Amino acid sequence: MKQMIRANLTFLLLLVTGAVFADANSSDEVAQGREMIKESRLQIVRSELQLSDDEATAFWPIYTTYRAETDAIQHRYAAMIGEYLERYDNADLSNEYADTLIDTFLGIKRELLDVQLKYLPEFRAVLPSLKVARLFQLENKITAEIDAQLALVVPLVDPS
Numbered sequence: 186m187k188q189m190i191r192a193n194l195t196f197l198l199l200l201v202t203g204a205v206f207a208d209a210n211s212s213d214e215v216a217q218g219r220e221m222i223k224e225s226r227l228q229i230v231r232s233e234l235q236l237s238d239d240e241a242t243a244f245w246p247i248y249t250t251y252r253a254e255t256d257a258i259q260h261r262y263a264a265m266i267g268e269y270l271e272r273y274d275n276a277d278l279s280n281e282y283a284d285t286l287i288d289t290f291l292g293i294k295r296e297l298l299d300v301q302l303k304y305l306p307e308f309r310a311v312l313p314s315l316k317v318a319r320l321f322q323l324e325n326k327i328t329a330e331i332d333a334q335l336a337l338v339v340p341l342v343d344p345s
Contacts, residue, residue, distance in 0.1 A: 223256065226327060233323055234316055243311035248320075251304045258296050265289050266339060273340055283342060
């Protein structure tokens with residue numbers, strides 16, 4: 186599992202950082218890459234949760250809706266990073282933009298937590314708590330890997 190996650194995250198990293206310089210053709214590649222990441226996430230969750238048939242029948246519709254909501258928020262996160270990288274490269278950073286960047290970043294984090302809290306009771310209603318815990322661990326692990334990879338390439342703001 187770890188190798189599959191790393192390979193997919195490396196690909197995502199290339200997509201996110203490459204999206205800043207995307208033209209019409211490469212934005213299709215970005216969309217295809219994001220779809221590959223979604224599929225990989227599904228494969229990881231599918232293989233790691235080991236759901237019974239009854240659990241799977243109840244779980245997957247909820248998870249699909251949950252992922253649609255989190256993916257929409259993650260799309261805004263990727264756009265925020267893309268804009269930041271573009272502004273960084275163009276030396277177009279200001280205190281006003283930094284305020285917007287901080288507010289957007291924290292707002293996205295809050296929205297992601299709100300979605301998790303919203304779906305927690307639904308997951309608990311259809312899965313044993315140990316499987317719900319494992320689901321959130323998997324989601325957290327995948328997100329942490331993405332964030333760690335992004336941290337390697339996204340430059341820090343220069344306050345001077």
